[in-house]
Amino acid sequence: xxxQKVMNRSLVxxxxxxxxxxxxxxxxxxxxxxxxxxxxxxxxxxQGVFSIGLASFxxxxxxxxxxxKTLGPQKLTIIGGVILGLGYLLAGLFGGTSFMSLLLLLxxxxxxxIGIAYVVPIAVGMRWFPDKKGMITGLAVAxxxxxxxxxxxxxxxxxxxxxxxxxxxTFITYGIAFAIMVIIGGMWMKFPPAGWKPKGYEExxxxxxxxxDDKEFTSNQMLGKIQFYLIFFTFVVSAGAGLxxxxxxxxxxxxxxxxxxxTELEASAIAGTAMAVCFSxxxxxxxxxxxxxxxxxxxxxxxxxxxxxxGILVIMFTYMAGSEFLLYLGATLIGFNFGGNFALFPTIxxxxxxxxxxxxxxxxxFLAYGVGGILGPILGGIxxxxxxxPMAFTISGIAVLxxxxxxLMVKPAKK
Numbered sequence: 001x002x003x004q005k006v007m008n009r010s011l012v013x014x015x016x017x018x019x020x021x022x023x024x025x026x027x028x029x030x031x032x033x034x035x036x037x038x039x040x041x042x043x044x045x046x047q048g049v050f051s052i053g054l055a056s057f058x059x060x061x062x063x064x065x066x067x068x069k070t071l072g073p074q075k076l077t078i079i080g081g082v083i084l085g086l087g088y089l090l091a092g093l094f095g096g097t098s099f100m101s102l103l104l105l106l107x108x109x110x111x112x113x114i115g116i117a118y119v120v121p122i123a124v125g126m127r128w129f130p131d132k133k134g135m136i137t138g139l140a141v142a143x144x145x146x147x148x149x150x151x152x153x154x155x156x157x158x159x160x161x162x163x164x165x166x167x168x169x170t171f172i173t174y175g176i177a178f179a180i181m182v183i184i185g186g187m188w189m190k191f192p193p194a195g196w197k198p199k200g201y202e203e204x205x206x207x208x209x210x211x212x213d214d215k216e217f218t219s220n221q222m223l224g225k226i227q228f229y230l231i232f233f234t235f236v237v238s239a240g241a242g243l244x245x246x247x248x249x250x251x252x253x254x255x256x257x258x259x260x261x262x263t264e265l266e267a268s269a270i271a272g273t274a275m276a277v278c279f280s281x282x283x284x285x286x287x288x289x290x291x292x293x294x295x296x297x298x299x300x301x302x303x304x305x306x307x308x309x310x311g312i313l314v315i316m317f318t319y320m321a322g323s324e325f326l327l328y329l330g331a332t333l334i335g336f337n338f339g340g341n342f343a344l345f346p347t348i349x350x351x352x353x354x355x356x357x358x359x360x361x362x363x364x365x366f367l368a369y370g371v372g373g374i375l376g377p378i379l380g381g382i383x384x385x386x387x388x389x390p391m392a393f394t395i396s397g398i399a400v401l402x403x404x405x406x407x408l409m410v411k412p413a414k415k
Contacts (some may be wrong), residue, residue: 006196007188011127015188016121019077020086022181023114025174026053026149027283030250030275031104031152031243034268035167046380049099049107054243054373056111057118058366062114065123065133065219065363071122072187080120083183084113088175092168104111107172117182119366120189121267123359124348127191131201134299135381138343140260145284145339152276179185188378216354217413222361227413228396229351232368234403235345238307240379241314241396242338247377251277252389256322270324279335286339291347299348300410306344307404310337315397318390341369352413 033046057411064076071079087109121140130135155161161170222228257267286353294302311335320326335403349365350358376396383392 001084003356006193007190009192012121012124012128013136013139015185016125017143018185019081019117019121019182019189020141020143020180021147021150022081022185024144025084025088025116025151025178026050026057026111026114027148027246027280028155029053030246031155031162032167032170036097036102037160041097041099042381043210043251043384044381046377047377050105050243050247051116051377052107053111053196055117055370056108056372057371058368059364060112060115061119061366062363064119065360067118068123068359073124073191074186077117077120077186078183078287080113080114080115080117081179081186083116083176084110084182085179087111087251088171089176090175092171092173094166095171113178117186119188119359119363122362124189124191126346126350126355126358129198130355131198132295133295133347133355134291134295134343135136135288136247136291137346138288141342141346142287142339142343144279145282145335148283149276149280151259152272152280156272156276175248182184182354193222193277198260215413215415216356217363217415218357219360219364220354221415222234225306225353225413226415227410228365229354230406230410230415231348234406235341235365235368236372236373236375237396237399238310238341239313239338239369239377239402241310241400242269242334242376243369243373244336244376244380244392244396245317245331245338246275246279246316248380248384248389248392251379251384253321253327255389257324257327260322265351270327272391274327274331276333279338281337282297282306282332283339286336287343290340291343294344294347300407302340303344303348303407304404305401306337306340308360311332311397311399311401311404313397314393314400316409317397318393321389344347348410352410 028049036046067076087105091105092103095105122137125136125140155170161173166287168344253271253274255268258264258269262270290302313330317330317334320330345365346358346362349362353361379395380392383389
């Protein structure tokens with residue numbers, strides 16, 4: 001096959017990052033919550049919209065995986081971008097600050113658009129970079145983490161959108177931007193031609209790969225394997241702890257800092273920086289670094305290290321949230337490990353059940369993210385309304401450490 005007839009695979013990386021920057025919108029939710037609580041929303045309601053968005057994201061990703069072969073990656077991406085954009089646009093036009101309207105438009109519809117588009121860059125990237133699965137997956141999802149920082153800062157301290165144009169107009173602006181970015185990135189979402197391989201690539205078992213890539217499992221076969229459930233439940237607790245931390249990264253430190261003598265204004269600025277800069281930046285960097293590390297260490301070893309350190313950090317966060325320096329450190333380390341989930345779980349799915357079907361198989365694993373997205377933030381919201389944020393972090397940390405034990409039990413899958 002002549003090289004000039006094949007698309008430059010670097011364009012896949014550019015498209016993937018552009019798409020994921022827009023999809024990272026879901027993590028920007030925390031920047032809207034202070035305005036909504038000022039309108040009378042409870043903490044549980046603010047976390048409820050976030051949780052529905054995460055659950056919708058995960059469920060529609062399964063649908064997207066099933067349609068990948070039928071519709072093709074390019075069409076799926078564009079459909080996802082249009083739905084995401086419409087959710088935010090309609091929320092701005094008709095939602096206002098109504099709980100039910102924002103629950104449906106931002107949570108359900110917005111989450112659906114993200115879920116439909118999300119799996120495509122991962123599946124396409126692994127086909128173009130079979131030699132560097134961890135690295136390409138890390139890069140493909142890094143934009144998701146960096147996107148959170150971008151949209152939070154534009155709405156807040158960089159662009160002052162909420163202050164200058166209000167919530168509704170911010171939603172409209174974001175909806176248009178999201179749709180344009182995903183559609184442009186989607187233009188490069190194409191699978192390589194049949195039989196194509198990178199120059200010099202030999203399809204052999206890597207020293208860090210638990211299972212040979214030629215062992216391809218269908219989704220039904222995968223669902224019958226204990227390995228799937230061990231990976232799934234580890235992802236539930238690991239994602240749930242991180243998502244709870246995201247949802248509370250503004251509210252909890254504000255309370256803890258004020259209890260230690262900071263003014264409300266100082267506490268708000270410090271907590272905002274912890275979420276929008278420390279957590280979000282580390283979240284994006286963690287995806288790339290953990291992806292590259294897993295190509296060298298192996299996916300299983302990487303997940304064991306990541307979850308063990310994350311469990312300890314989440315428990316310790318209850319002692320870190322009230323100090324400016326320790327808050328920045330804790331947010332950075334928790335964000336870094338949280339980002340690793342999105343590079344490591346797609347690749348362990350590919351290694352364990354085959355790379356060719358990862359577009360169909362990973363959405364089932366990713367349902368764990370939806371489960372964690374319900375359990376984690378709602379636990380945080382309920383505990384927050386009871387005035388006991390520390391208990392929420394302690395419970396989550398212990399659960400993540402249990403996930404470390406589950407990962408130790410993962411063995412190669414056999415047909």
